[in-house]
Amino acid sequence: MTQASTNAASPDAKTQLDIFRRMVRIERNDDATRTQIRRGRITAPYYSARGQEVIPATISALLNKDDKICTIYRGIHDMVAKDMPLRPLWAEIMGRVDGTCKGKGGPMHLTHPETGVMVTTGIVGSSMPIANGFAWASLLDGSKQVTIAYFGDGASNIGAFHEALNLASVWKLPVIFVCQNNRFAEHTRYENGTSVDQISKRAIGYGMPGYTVDGNDPFDMYAHAHAAIERARAGEGPTLLECMTFRFHGHVFGDADNYMTKEEKDAAIAADPLPRFRQKLIDSGVATEEQLAKLTADIEAEVADAIEFGSNSEPPSVDELRRDVFAEEIPA
Amino acid sequence: MTQASTNAASPDAKTQLDIFRRMVRIERNDDATRTQIRRGRITAPYYSARGQEVIPATISALLNKDDKICTIYRGIHDMVAKDMPLRPLWAEIMGRVDGTCKGKGGPMHLTHPETGVMVTTGIVGSSMPIANGFAWASLLDGSKQVTIAYFGDGASNIGAFHEALNLASVWKLPVIFVCQNNRFAEHTRYENGTSVDQISKRAIGYGMPGYTVDGNDPFDMYAHAHAAIERARAGEGPTLLECMTFRFHGHVFGDADNYMTKEEKDAAIAADPLPRFRQKLIDSGVATEEQLAKLTADIEAEVADAIEFGSNSEPPSVDELRRDVFAEEIPA
């Protein structure tokens, strides 16, 4: 699908299992979220990333805890992959005081700096310029930290993308621009909004390496993410990764999907990377059926516990409207 | 300097003379402007385009009166090349009521829709998205009009550039993006702000033809502008032309220039395209010394007349603050 790296890195068995674990954690969490919404227990807009698990799962397997991500409204998978704890995550999407953001941010602005989830934005394109700032700070710190900027294919058409990639390249920032190309921007098909057949080609305009990657294949993802992260840590600058994928549940929960054909959707779902990778782990002897069942059960328990935790958490006090506007509380 | 077009168009003798006439008109007008500023008779900031004459002179020789341009603060050369009458131009830069804009816009916002000078902007990058709108209107009209968006090298790093080129390509708009690459953005050298060695390469990211052209060579300019304009008129969509040039008088009138080396400036001035092209016209028999002297004298007379006209024009009435805010005058 792309220019083969000469010495492409490949995930060892342990890493494969780690990637799988993150994928399952994303998928089980997403499934539970949609269930809770259907039951009316969550009232926020929800942008499922079901189908896109491989991308952040693989990248996160390559990151350290102190590496940072900036993500978007469709980004809970990115957070879960980055090992954000599920309890405060659930409390947040339920608008409770024990949420990471005390219920003030909600699912579109969930952050958790402790695990490196720095910014979650609802404005298309805006994750990228901010990611540059974290990367600049790493340069100044002399650390080896890298920052990931996640965004969608549609976001590659907005000004912020351009400004951010240019600046990152001129300043050789340790940042990786990860486009999760799910072929649609809301209801707009890729080619109806985007003037180039592969977003990775835009990297040429920034003197930056750019690759189109099979975002549903943990091996292709691993090889490219590994190279990009190594390059960033070595001080050689940014990389643009365009990761091809698909979102199974449309743009937003409740989306009618009639801007896509049934065939393409069915085909994408039939190629679901999760069961495929699961089977591969078993076939290649990386894990047994039992191990994976246990792993899934453990995650299900973690998700159930988090839902319980969130449900039992209180709504925030209205005094919160006067807090966190500035460091100093605004007087009543 | 660029990929040779297979059947590159070349200006005939008459057109060469026309290009030269436009260049001289630009240069004489610029010279007079700087003189008037030095004498304290114009008090506005002035961004001389001395050295960049070939670009708009050649392009304008290929345009019709009803073709449109959107230009920038450093854009009086683009207007003069487009045959904007000098009398209202001078009245405008002197802030007089007979100015094209009744003295309300000044040199940075001079427009003259009658000759196709639609927008002059002081905001870096903003000429491009607006130019798309004129081009879209031409498509809707079913006319063969084209629109030129002029901008600088520094402007290629701002978001508006990206959004405009992408949209123009997706919509196949009859617009030509003409970057006047004078190697500096205010005090910043090209490579310190721009991540790619040639801006024309960014066209790849928009599925659009892009060329780096010798912007000081009327023949190279003619070939590329001709192809781009033909392409636009044929409904095949936009082109990006990066025209290499140099500004002889720094960023703004009074600029100390110490961000560039004396050598590079001297070299650029030594390669002044104006005397070079003049000599070429004579050497190749396109014109005689006398013809060109007459041409120059006529233009000098036109400029002198325009200065006279502007100087004799009255300042606008303060009632103008209530006019042209909306179509309807604001009551006193």
Added chain:
Amino acid sequence: MSTDTPTLETGEKVKMTGQAAVSAALFEAMEKDPKVLVFGEDVADREGGGVMGTTRGLSSKFGDLRVRSTPIAEQSIIGAAIGAAMAGYKPVAEIMLMNFTTVAMDMIVNHAAKLRFMSGGQSQVPLVIRTLTGAGFQTAGQHADHLEAWFCHTAGIKVVAPSNPTDYKGLMLSAIQDPDPVIFIETGKTLFAPGEVDPNQGAIPLGKAAVAMPGTDVTLISYSSMMFACYQAAAELAEAGISAEIVDLRTVSPWDKETVLASVEKTGRAIVVHEAVRSFGPGAEIAATIQEELFGKLKAPVKRLGAPYCAVPFAKVLEDAFLVQPADVVATAKAICGK
């Protein structure tokens, strides 16, 4: 959602939402004037006729060149609208949500609003920017801001904010015909609330407020979603023996001073109510003007109710506290009426 204008006897009203009214206005305007264009993200039928469906049917009827979906690129959306408007078209451009105007402020403020003035009247920019906003749907900090104060403070652009289906239709027709740029604010609450609309509803002039409910003791000055809070408050106040007059500004800039001042001169008391943040909000201009023009004639200070000084919060309980509630209007009115 049906997009055809219903055919009925004159005078007989039909029930429709604000959304249907906007849609009807767009159909009518495009039908009547071939220069009217509609574009923005997902507006064409291939993309479902708008994320909310407001533009559904337009591209099928008027073609893909006049009704165009765009890339996600608000600067280029407004830029294209400006150019087309200057070239003689009447574009109705959509910025999906008002918070996304932040990425197009240069185009709106430095160009659309100023080009007529800067060109000394040579150019005009007759465009409409449709945009949706409003809290109450738990969309949190970046999807619900009321930023109209910014545009009110920008010379050269009109700000329209309807509160009911009739005004949605009539003001949209006027906005499209207007020779100057207009920002047209839709809100989730007002867009989907049904109302009775004259099927032949024509243009309603910009810049004219409506006395939505007559009263004698206090004037509630509002617009857009907060009109609901005012109606409810007025009903409660009536029970408490306070007669509230409600003025719906409809156009927030330029606003209708005459109507507002006449009402407040009559009642002697005024409360400005809006969803926007109170500090430096649109209500400040109105309050400042009233106290200046009616100095010595007021029975109480002009009050302002708006959102507290913070971002729109996510949690329902916070969002409710963030929004002005009818009870806040009632309490304020009682206080200044001395009850």
Added chain:
Amino acid sequence: MSTDTPTLETGEKVKMTGQAAVSAALFEAMEKDPKVLVFGEDVADREGGGVMGTTRGLSSKFGDLRVRSTPIAEQSIIGAAIGAAMAGYKPVAEIMLMNFTTVAMDMIVNHAAKLRFMSGGQSQVPLVIRTLTGAGFQTAGQHADHLEAWFCHTAGIKVVAPSNPTDYKGLMLSAIQDPDPVIFIETGKTLFAPGEVDPNQGAIPLGKAAVAMPGTDVTLISYSSMMFACYQAAAELAEAGISAEIVDLRTVSPWDKETVLASVEKTGRAIVVHEAVRSFGPGAEIAATIQEELFGKLKAPVKRLGAPYCAVPFAKVLEDAFLVQPADVVATAKAICGK
């Protein structure tokens, strides 16, 4: 321009411009705190230390990583500042002119101002945005707007607008130390006017106004360049027997209600004077607050003077008419003082 802080006896003042004061503050802050960064277009010495020279010398002293020139890309300038600020740095980012904030509004408003709130206090964004503006130099419609009202209306960002060299120094020091985002407005008129500054001038707290001149008959409330008009008007008024008190807000948001109200309570009359467009301008909030808090105690309506509702014009005669002149302040003060 010398960039070193002059060494003198304590108490002995030195003459310097606002620009030198800003420069001195930046040198001091960078010296003291290695987390302070400076960046923006052309700010490094390779590019001349800023188009105006305000940052001259900084990159040579503190290195190219801490003082960085950027591409022309304001979204990425503010974006980088936000990220760096959240990561523990204190960036002072420059947006060359205030009109160019229009291309960075998303970053400023949706992110910088909101991230502390949206994150429930997990994050903070201690950045300073330096920006220059102001009419009077015939730069016309896109280079001179006073847009502070927009930022005042935006919860979570402070708006500072010094009028003299001492305040430039002291407020810049505070802005850098402040844990929240601050927009720091410089104007051509105030930046190059010299004044006496204590060489050891330290931080001046944000949010505190200064009574710049005491008086008894009328309070002139102003900030930034319009302080000059107020001083001149006050001198003329004194000759006419009217004693004007001048309050310099210094921080426009959050503004110092206590000082303003105390002054107006004393004088009974107030005029708010700013360069920004009068309609929906910052003065509206101040006037609306005064009439509410001091209802019944005022001797005259609160007046507001600001620019007319139009873009900044080019021609000198128009620009002069656009700007509030001392004579306008004098005439208004006389009118409300009944003279």
